[in-house]
Amino acid sequence: MLILTCPNCGLTAEESELAPGGEAHLKRFGPGSEDADFEGYLFQRANPKGVHFERWRHAYGCGKWFLAARCTVTLEVFGTYPAQTTEPPTEIVNKIKAKRPDWSLS
């Protein structure tokens, strides 16, 4: 059972307080978009073995969504940050690079 720190209320929360929301930083494709773009947005997920950016909601706490950078293999959490971003903050990226020199944000 993971523990993640909610950046909104600052609480270090048990996984049982949280609801998962899949991959973070998806770009929405709406009406008028190409089939391939829409399919990618709706169905194609990175599912990496390693660093992953993911959505979580502090569902049984403050109710706010936030994002987490986490290693899917070791379960190390590099950081959590507010959901109101379109890409991982530099601070988080640097933290990951310090620990995973071979990793890069693709």
Add this chain to the structure above:
Amino acid sequence: MSTRLGTGGRLIDRTHKLNFSFNGKRLKGFAGDTLAAALMAENQMLVGRSFKYHRPRGIVAAGAEEPNALMNMGRGAKFEPNQRATTTELCEGLTAASQNHWPSLEYDIGALNQYAARVLPAGFYYKTFIHPRPFWKHVFEPIIRQSAGLGQAPKDRDSDRYEHFHADVDVLIIGGGVAGLQSAVIAGRAGARVLLLEQTAHWGGRAPVDGVEVDGQAADIWINNTVQALEAMPNVRLRARCMGAGVYDHGSVLAYERLTDHAPQTDAPRHRLWKIRAHQIITATGAIERPLSFAGNDIPGVMLAAAIRDYVVNYAVSPGDRTVIVTNNDDAYRTAIALHHAGLMVPCIVDARPTATGALPEQARALGIPVKTGTAIAKVKGGKRVTGVALCQQAGEGSVTEEIACDAVGMSGGWSPVVHLWSHCGGKLNWEDQGQFFRPDPARAPISHDGNAFVSAVGSADGHMLTQAVFDSAAAIGTEIATRLGRKVATEPVNVTGPQEQPLVPVWVMPQGAPVEARSKMWLDFQNDVKVSDVQLAAREGYESVEHTKRYTTLGMATDQGKLSNINGLAILANELNARIPEVGTTTFRPPYTPISMGAIAGEARGDIFQPLRRTPLHDWHEDHGAHWEPVGHWRRPYCFPRGEETHAQAVAREIKATRTSLGLLDASTLGKIVVKGPDAGRFMDMLYTNMMSTLQPGKCRYGLMCSENGFLMDDGVVARIDEDTFLCHTTTGGADRIHAHMEDWLQCEWWDWKVFTANITEQWAQIAVVGPNARKLLQKLGGGMDLSASALPFMGWAEGKIGDFDARVFRISFSGELSFEVAVPASQGRAFWDALHAAGAEFNATPYGTEALHVMRAEKGFIMIGDETDGTVIPQDLGLGWAISKKKDDYLGKRAQERAHMIDPARWKLVGLETLDGSVLPDGCYAVAEGVNANGQRNTQGRVTSTYHSPTLSKGIAIGLVLHGPDRMGEIIEFNKVDGGVIRTRIVSPVFYDPEGEKQNV
């Protein structure tokens, strides 16, 4: 025979006798006994039958690793199968019964299986499943069903209580042997919050049995002093009878405490499941002795050498008068010495090693015990009990050199660290040649959220088999953990005196060149009947992966999870594959360490508090008036209100008739109510709903559809515009929380710069539908001054004001097709309002109706119901709801998906009404058949029923469903199949069966 010794027994109280029964036989033991010890003291070595061949099985071990002594325990509401006799503390009146035999333990017909061993080889199930189906059904299945399973399933409801506990600690130490105690002392003195768990009732582990001296005193004294010191520390908690069951992500641990199994008369919960969050975990879980593989090693009386020592020293129980010890290491000599000191006969020690010159072998020789090196057991003699052993050279093929009479055999193939808890959450292992075992690799420990290791192993769990090394490792790890937690540590060295030991020599098969007849009598997994020859066969048949071999042979898949068989099986497999053991690798260690009770998992969540119940303000009224309840989400809603001898169907028909002819009252409080408010609320509503909501005028209502981004219809309901900035969204009863979360997701994560708030106010309001031709009259009778006339409050309008003394929001919406007012009042006024409606409504025969009447009336009107007409694959366009999809909007959730090729395919199943030609009711969920068959030879289909009822209004069956090109096929007759064969001829009609012009609701 096995018996109680006249003196000794460090854990038993001879002044306190206990009565118990085994298979109905009345027996006696002492307080402090385990059930296994007490059975052996009464010469009951035969305790069960093996799973596959029903071979006689005796007690092998003295702890959690026991594979054989599984019992049906207790009676009636306290019955529980598969309980280990070795971990069951004896208590007054205990009843136990052996398992897996018929008609009796002594005479078992299933034992014939062993003579059929050739037709039940390794991979029996794999091979059998390949056979044609009739062969399986008529030959194998009856045999397997007869013999499947070990214990019986309980029949009565469990009468015990269980509970959950939550704890947060700095250091969790699992295992209360000397390693765990020493680690706890260091972490405790450093000020850390420590929880120390021990699965048995006793602290100190093996050290006292092994005769270790700590700081010049018997181990017992050091243990007692240490436990007292720990108990005096306010920051340390100790829990005996509490097993670390599983280690999970980020230091989450499940522990299983057996509170009253040893004292069942106590009024306390039986088991307690601990949910622990530990910053650091120390596994001090010890080691388990390995059996040796020689022919007949499963005959009752063959035991682990250290277990024999446990029974002699702890319980003063002798496993036999003459015990032969067979070993490949020095440790087993301790058993021979302990037996000798207890006055028992050890005819010889059979040591497979070429020489044995360590301190313990020399001590044994000095006591006059013959030591036969380079020797092996060729065969154990006996059936239900050992009668002797035949010896041979270990290096040879088994030519018997001599036979020795004995009634017990103590075997030791070395020790394996208990690495389960280390491994549960990803800790990796290294192979150690010296002791021939896997041990934790601290460089590849389980990783916590901060990227640091959170599990450390100490003592023999880390491969330190000598007691001094155990203390040293505990001190080192304890210090390291305390330092990791930023604490200062002061350690005092602990000095242990004990003999040094010479290294073991790996012996995986005894003798080395044993022929196949012998290898097919060498058991690896006692419970699942897996033999050396089975693993060898699996390897020859190409099962090279250890995980495949495990499943093919069922090695290690029994309830003991291979605690004894794991390394021995790997060694056989590795040898057969010409690989080293670490190259073959281990199978996965999965929690729980030993089985835990289902009751403990459920905890308090049973009966009335299994799940919280949501109650509307009118719940008690419904209960008082005989409501037949229907669960809807976490709510209970009245399905109908039967009167007197009425059936449910009669009640539903009466409620519908009353509503359609005069007046019905429905508790609609469970409907979701979500406020969407803010300057951008209109823009947000246009994205959420397929309809154009931003143009809705204050004072008006609109029926709206909500789709997922996949385009599928997920919820529907009436939206009321409260004011320019405020919308009130009604959702389905089960949908409020889900839809609210859906709104928040989009607001927070996609359109976070939009100025909108949402609030789920479902429970703030009681909502009552006042329905029927007399609905207006009733509300007008209550007074309050609101103008409820058709001109002032037309259909799909809403108004706020007073009804009588009640603060009301009145919505003119209808889900029944009748004149209908849905009146919302603050929840606190709900019951009084409901009572007032009934009082004033008596003259109109005001009739409360339930969900079934609601469903039938909406189906009569062809209104869809989320979850009936929708199933996550249905789009609004399928349901004839195209009118509710705005063509003017550039975007809404689901719009792009509804443009995909599959969604605009004209060949989709679409909503129609269905009428059987004979007026009967179509079965729920049945399919319309079409010509031809599909690739699987099944009849093609062209539609399905989504809602089907008897309509009391129309006195016939009505249904709605989805049919291929349905709306273009009005009047056509198609066939729906019945489960019991045959078809029902059915006409496609309009889905609106009742009042198609809507004249009744619009008055």
